Amino acid sequence: MGSLPKGLLITFFIIFAIFPTNGAIAAKDNATMEVKLKNYIGNITSVKLTATGDYQTSGGEIFIKAGEEMKLNVESGKLAVYKGSLKLGIFALLNITPVKDDALLSLNGRPYHGSFLFTVAEGYIQPINHVPIEDYLKGVVPMEMPALWHPEALKAQAVAARTYATHHQSRLIDDTISYQVYGGAEGDSRTDSAIEQTAGMVLKHDGEIIEAFFSSSNGGVTELNSNVWSGGNPLAYLSIKQDAYDPKTKWMITLDKQQIDLSTKDLTKPDKWWTSVQEKDKTIVPNLKAWLKRNGYKNRDIKITKVPVLSFSDKKTGGRATKGSIQLNFYVRGLVDKSGKLSEQKVELTNVPASKIRGMLGRDVMKSYLVDDMASDSSRIAIEGSGYGHGVGLSQFGAKTRAESGQTYQEILAFYYPNTAIIKEYGEAPEVTEEVHTNSEASIMMKANPDHVKDQVTIAYSLKEDAAVSLMIKDGEGRTVATPISNQSLKKGSHTAVWKVSDVGDGPYTAAVSARDRSGNEARGTLEIDLRKDTSAPMITDVETTGDYSTEKVNIAFTINEDSKLAVEIKNSKGKVVGVLAERQFSKGRQSVNWDFGNISDGMFTVLISAKDGGVNPNAVSTQFPIRKTTGIVTASELLIKEKANPTAISIGTLYEDQALTILAQQGEWYKVKKGSQVGFVPKKHVKK
Missing domain, CATH: 2.60.40.10 (Immunoglobulins)
Incomplete structure (x- = not known):
């Protein structure tokens, strides 16, 4: 290849803190979360209640006093209330509120702040906890991040969790990983401290509270929301970039293609051997069986004999797979052919969303979509990957390592949520407000401009107060290579600093900025720069x-x-x-x-x-x-859509005479068709092109 013109390509983010400002913020401390309790409570028909203070009903009557014990039972679809053996009444729903805010109500031994609505749903007791948001966070942060971790990591988690909660405040959420794991009032003093030190602080982009996704480990590279969840546009405050601080949690799946060998078994007499044969795998296969029982084989006894196909494909720019394929061969006890012989069943899923395959395997088995390597031979399948979770937003293990390396919670959040501002949304007057920008025209007008003609980078920034400013440039090994500004007194307003890059090579650099006002308050910021010499257009x-x-x-x-x-x-x-x-x-x-x-x-x-x-x-x-699509018209008065090209296959939908459909392919005497969101097979003879 020929030489390229000399120039610069820069990718960067800037973290900047503005000095304290005065002024009141609208009080939102009384904001509450509405949380459906599922994770700890589960499906129960009876729950024991104890209280540390008095609780009253919506009518003002005392329902339970401090130190009392009561029980709720499901009876005839309603809530029966018992004190000891005495039945106090039956309710369709029960709403109770603490007389004093510091009271706790325990459900089967676990205490909770706030008020409760009890109902019966699908035959089970369904508690909904209305809890002040800061109390809610004290039950979330220690469940999402170990309380023994570095305080700055805990603060970063607290702000992310508060942001996520505030974003979802208008809807009914639950206490599972579908939202945030919530453990009630069983908190920890260290996470309580992190929450109190960041009280009211949330992340915003363009004045709006962001969707603050987080996961355990991103495997060394952050991910876009749109690459993980279909149907949404890429969010401006999320990006794909390398995360050197994430420990790259590794995981591996190994699976025998043949789980059970039935070549010597009499398939007409399964009762003689059914209980004595077991699948080789004891981790993944039970999850696959559970999926089969949820998808057409409820309460059936299943033996999985083969898993001949398991693979992932269609990697997006972050390296994560979005599609997957799997095949299961299995027998169902009692499903026999005309001769009385067990009939082999088969499920084939090809190029379906990777999330569906991960759900079948188990989230603790396939820990992420970041698949590093796949291998398959005649007998085994091996898949290796990195990370734990979706990889979007904050990496909890990455935050831990960053905190242990000296980064503040503001710097941690700036890396994982660029283009955002940390705003004190409620509480007393703000102590600190931090602005974070990535090459955007935000209110404080901070950006970095490369000039390949002059071989320099100009860094623009804004101060809210007069301050003494220093700016140092460090290479990838932490060595200082330039000091464009050294303890210089500057007035509030917009400023620029120039870094000459003619004597440095390509690679990663960090600009470290500090600004100290007359009172000694210090604002700090970092600017990560990937310096490359290239002015040619991409090909x-x-x-x-x-x-x-x-x-x-x-x-x-x-x-x-x-x-x-x-x-x-x-x-x-x-x-x-x-x-x-x-x-x-x-x-x-x-x-x-x-x-x-x-x-x-x-x-x-x-x-x-x-x-x-x-x-x-x-x-x-x-x-x-x-x-070029092929369309057809149904000629039968009623036509069942089959899951497979087989008259005995499961029916997944119904078509009627003169309905139009799309013909996707022909398989023997069957057409593979699509109608709306349904895709399946119908006999060719009942469709006219």
């Missing part, structure tokens, strides 16, 4: 489009020669834009995106891929592809 080559009519998606694959931001537009034959895949960061190499054409008519389409690198060097390529 997009090897563009390929592949249509999958079974999923009604077009896969657009291409090769990019450097890390770039890409946007994809789909236009119809008249030049009208019919699809837009929002701009986001892609790593160099082979990449792909998918476009759903389920609601698009047949025709010729053009895909335009636009790219620009960190130096804002643009380039674009386009190619054309056709969409």
